[in-house]
Amino acid sequence: MIKLSHLKRGRKFCISLLCALGMANAHSAINVTASADDGNVPANTLDDNLDTRWSANGSGQWIEYDLGATHTVDAVQIAFFRGDVRDATIDIQVSNDGGNWQTLFSGTPPTRTLAQQYFELDDTSARYVRIVGYGNSQNNWNSITELDVVTLASGENIALGKATSQSSTGYEGVSSRAVDGNTNGNWNQGSITHTDNEYQPWWQVDLGSVRSIDQVNLWNRTNCCSSRLSAFYVLVSDVPFASQTLSGALNQAGVSAYYFNDTAGSPTEINIDRTGRYVRVQLSGTNPLSLAEVEVIEGSEIVPPAPTGPDASWTFCAAEREQCAFSNVKEVAYGAGDSWNYSIELDGVTCNNTSLGDPVRGTVKSCWIRNAQQNYVAVRNLAELQNAISNSNQHIRMKRGVYEATALMSDNTTVFRFDGANNVLDFTGVTIQVPTKLLNSMSTQPIHSQVTYDVIGDNITFLNGTFENTYPNGQHDVTDFTAHNKNPDYWPARQMTEFRVWGNGVQFLNNTITVRGSYPYGYGDMLGKGAGSAVYLRKHAGVQISGDNVLIDGMKLTVLAFGHGIFMQGADNTVIKNSVVQGRMRLGADMYNDGPDSLMGAFNFEQQYPDHFVGLPIVRDLMYNLTEDGIRAYTQGTKLDGSVVRTGVITVEDTKVINMRGCVTTPLASKPSYIKNVEIQGCSVGYALANNSDVINSRGDAGYGPLLHSTYDTRNNANVEITVTNIPSTGSHAFAYIAGSGHNITFLSDGSNPDVPREIRVGDTGDRWAGDPSYQDAANILLINETNQPVVLTETSRNITGESVSKVTDNGTGNSLD
Incomplete structure (x- = not known):
């Protein structure tokens, strides 16, 4: 029971x-x-x-x-x-x-x-x-x-069997299928809607009367094409939608909008907590819209209490779901009782959960305002933003909204330059979109100067912003890689970075960044990653850090391009915490489906990089990363003043890295890296460390590559404790490659068993130096293995001690591993 x-x-x-x-x-x-x-x-x-x-x-x-x-x-x-x-x-x-x-x-x-x-x-x-x-x-x-x-507890599904409509119907996928009570996501079962492939398609249901709505549950198509249902809105209104366009619906008075950026699951639950009669699902880009099922869960009757503010300093502005109207900058409190969310707002705000967050679920809330307690620079468009960020010692509040960049700066290599220092930039509710076509119009000279956001000043804080590149067709991600790699409007003019951070003391707090657009895209680094590549690279990375004492806290970074996530060049004391860095994987067999006129088809689907893979065919059942590394350290970097400095200390805490080439790779840093409570998933390399580094209370898998990889045998004194998780795996790699000396390494089990046994190889640095024993030395290492993965102590291992619950093969010297 x-x-x-x-x-x-x-x-x-x-x-x-x-x-x-x-x-x-x-x-x-x-x-x-x-x-x-x-x-x-x-x-x-x-x-x-x-x-x-x-x-x-x-x-x-x-x-x-x-x-x-x-x-x-x-x-x-x-x-x-x-x-x-x-x-x-x-x-x-x-x-x-x-x-x-x-x-x-x-x-x-x-x-x-x-x-x-x-x-x-x-x-x-x-x-x-x-x-x-x-x-x-x-x-x-x-x-x-x-x-x-x-x-x-779930309430009644009040959408079941109600009247539905959609923007168009394709393949007989009628709109009523989404309210037939069948959540099966397999198209062949005949219970999934389907529109034409069109710009911002929509589906909606009429509940028959205004009802209290607790949440909306969406079931996605599962046997194909699930990524189409991403970057969409759920829109709720008491009265009919006056427009079929997304912009029209978003601007209609009384409409609440709930945006979901990722790919929907089965189900995806979206909290509503308002009344409504009409519920619409609408994509923000171009794709067919397919829904296996939509549930609208009825909530309890909403009886508004007499509103009261946080204290006597606040003035009532609006009831929930009404417009809180005012001019210039005000402090806004949204909530009820003892539960309030506070924000700085410019020229009014809609008083709802979508805009202000839900401080207390299931309670009727209200908005209250008071004068801001400090001076703010008000920014209402991108031109005003560029002017403001050239000055220093300011609190800047940009008006909520979606803004699209349409021009480069005068150097033709930069979109925004943050020259000022000691600025706090409040981007709450702000989305800045930079089209890939604009990036392609950049000058290709001088090299290494192409950047979207050039952060030069010290002590700049980016707060709560959303920054994304957009494709001409509005897609969330690429589905036709052949067409993508033939159209320069979909990639930058040359290799570039989205955010380049020169300044010291810069902070990124609760920002969302989506990087799109690179050439090539769809094949990872199999055509090269630097000088001597088989094609001219136009890589596109996320965040480059060259300043000291930079903090990234609460960042959601999605890399849908060939480039790194976050990488350090000459930076010291970088801290990354409470963040997610995510890329994309692709099965080798899918690459063959791109056809002979694809980019890899021109090379007969044979890898051109790295050297030890040149000429080998793409492996059909292997998962390949389409990006570069999630969190990466380079040996050194050039500072803004031209000095060349070694990369220093890096701290990563409470962070997750998913589907990047290397998840956390810092072996080139000159100082230790401290990794705590980090989880990696589905990377070609899990953890690779600098001298004297720690990996504590962290997790990861070896599904697509080694969980721990000593890329050099000159890296020493790592302290590692990793709990092993498991995902379906591909490839013939080892579980771990361990070299160097003085390490204390512990592998713990989460209780699950990997589907493929893989060796923990001590005295081996993997493919790069395979066959050359001068790079494979491993000595004086304490290894505790509590997983069922076998341990192999190679001929170049010596004085390896510890214990293992699984089989140990000892070919080394002076080892004692029980």
């Missing part, structure tokens, strides 16, 4: 004695399993008895709960055996399929007690909940006495 505590709109639904007693309520007879037990079985955690327990010994043991169906998981309540005298260390993970897991919590309980403790989570759609234990403060035992899963 898995107990689900259902929460909805601030109320807790008690349907059992336990709930009435202050504990969670019992509901739904499903299933619980565990990786192991000592006779104290997993079912004991569901028997409402704190005197029974599940127990298993060893780091990485897990207990898993199948909820039987997808729920929105809001929290987990756990009581720990002997929890009053020791602290358990756990991960709380969720999954929709039982195979791909997302970690929502890592750490220890908030206090010591025998009672259930409440672990609040980000509301996440999931069917499975897993607790992974890493022992406790006294020993390696994992013991839980009781567990409850707290979910948000």
